[in-house]
Amino acid sequence: MANHKSALKRIRSNEAKRLRNRYQLKTTRTFLKRLRNTSEVAEAEALFPKVAGMLDKLAKRNIIHKNNASNKKSKLAKHINKLKQA
Numbered sequence: 001m002a003n004h005k006s007a008l009k010r011i012r013s014n015e016a017k018r019l020r021n022r023y024q025l026k027t028t029r030t031f032l033k034r035l036r037n038t039s040e041v042a043e044a045e046a047l048f049p050k051v052a053g054m055l056d057k058l059a060k061r062n063i064i065h066k067n068n069a070s071n072k073k074s075k076l077a078k079h080i081n082k083l084k085q086a
Helices: 005-037 041-060 066-085
Strands: none
Touching: 005 041, 005 066, 041 066
């Protein structure tokens, strides 16, 4: 167990940050699944900017790597283009 006051505070703040990061990541994953499972072009196009923004925010806060966010956005854009062609 921690012996210093600052270490105890760090433990508390790390736990709060961990829970916040987990919530944001899980919410983004839910929206990703929703976008991937949609077969309507209009719905997918409406959802894409929101999901892209969520991914960018996660990357900015170092919850996920920026390349990971870019790859996910690229794959989603390909998915939407495929829906448009079909």
